[in-house]
Amino acid sequence: MTARIIDGKLIAAELRARVAEEVARLQCENGLTPGLAVVLVGSDPASQVYVRNKHKQTQAAGMASFEHVLPAYVAQAEVLALIEKLNRDASVHGILVQLPLPKTLHTETVISAIDPAKDVDGLHPNNAGRLAGGLAALSPCTPLGCIILSKRVHASLEGMNAIVIGRSNLVGRPLVQLLLNENATVTSAHSRSRDLGELCARADLVYAAVGKPEMVRGDWIKPGATVIDVGITRLTGPDGKTRLVGDVAFAEAVDVAGAITPVPGGVGQMTVACLLVNTLRAACAIHGLPKPAV
Numbered sequence: 316m317t318a319r320i321i322d323g324k325l326i327a328a329e330l331r332a333r334v335a336e337e338v339a340r341l342q343c344e345n346g347l348t349p350g351l352a353v354v355l356v357g358s359d360p361a362s363q364v365y366v367r368n369k370h371k372q373t374q375a376a377g378m379a380s381f382e383h384v385l386p387a388y389v390a391q392a393e394v395l396a397l398i399e400k401l402n403r404d405a406s407v408h409g410i411l412v413q414l415p416l417p418k419t420l421h422t423e424t425v426i427s428a429i430d431p432a433k434d435v436d437g438l439h440p441n442n443a444g445r446l447a448g449g450l451a452a453l454s455p456c457t458p459l460g461c462i463i464l465s466k467r468v469h470a471s472l473e474g475m476n477a478i479v480i481g482r483s484n485l486v487g488r489p490l491v492q493l494l495l496n497e498n499a500t501v502t503s504a505h506s507r508s509r510d511l512g513e514l515c516a517r518a519d520l521v522y523a524a525v526g527k528p529e530m531v532r533g534d535w536i537k538p539g540a541t542v543i544d545v546g547i548t549r550l551t552g553p554d555g556k557t558r559l560v561g562d563v564a565f566a567e568a569v570d571v572a573g574a575i576t577p578v579p580g581g582v583g584q585m586t587v588a589c590l591l592v593n594t595l596r597a598a599c600a601i602h603g604l605p606k607p608a609v
């Protein structure tokens with residue numbers, strides 16, 4: 316059996332198109348243009364690529380995009396002052412601080428300064444707490460993308476056995492909460508988990524968010540399971556060429572799984588699309604409008 320390949324690129328493009336339709340409707344009916352502000356501190360090349368991509372896709376969806384680039388040596392007070400200004404700016408509905416921040420800045424303090432209503436990365440403790448409490452919240456984009464991809468395979472995740480490998484605040488933990496909200500039965504695995512292969516083999520849904528290339532082997536996968544690979548590692552081959560590799564040994568898993576995301580072209584594409592969804596939702600909520608149909 317060869318698994319169905321879950322086409323994240325296509326699904327993300329469809330999602331962006333639906334966001335663009337909703338943005339056009341909001342502009343027409345309410346005179347409202349959702350706006351996303353991205354704050355980049357320093358000149359990390361990977362972060363620059365992500366920010367450029369977010370800027371392009373935000374504009375393509377018809378939203379306003381504001382980019383704020385600060386030097387790596389900026390004082391924390393200056394970053395907090397910028398966030399305060401963005402919190403008060405009525406044309407900004409979403410604020411994203413590109414991570415990682417330089418070590419001189421305290422990430423938790425910076426994230427906590429964002430108005431929770433504009434926290435489109437879903438990392439503010441208020442949103443994390445609300446999500447954990449099963450309340451409406453802005454949720455982190457990558458886990459949201461994972462849920463959307465899973466629901467393209469299974470209309471309902473209710474009662475399914477899921478394993479989430481990795482428990483970061485950015486991916487693993489919020490993904491566990493979102494899966495609980497979907498009524499899945501969830502195992503949260505991490506670096507101290509024992510017998511990971513055996514835990515995995517019981518799961519109908521496998522989410523790998525570790526950052527260790529090809530750690531999840533084909534014989535860990537239950538036949539027919541759905542495998543969502545969040546991991547992205549750039550490896551350089553003996554020929555000097557680089558390639559992106561996921562946390563799942565794709566060539567092995569594809570023969571066992573029922574459905575699987577590729578790397579690249581899987582989860583990665585969904586993250587920015589979900590950022591646009593969150594910005595749209597935040598704009599509607601801030602203006603007291605109904606939740607958009609996306």
Ligand code: NAP
Nearest residue numbers: 457481482483486505506524525526545546547582583586
């Ligand atoms: P992270 O903060 O480094 O967290 C990694 C998690 O993996 C930790 O919870 C850690 O456990 C766990 N872990 C480490 N070694 C393990 C092992 N041997 N067995 C089981 N669990 C283990 O990473 P992250 O930010 O969540 O990102 C994870 C991966 O996803 C990375 O490759 C990253 O590039 C990728 N990513 C992709 C997207 C996207 O858009 N596609 C977005 C975000 C991240 P402990 O908690 O015990 O240390």
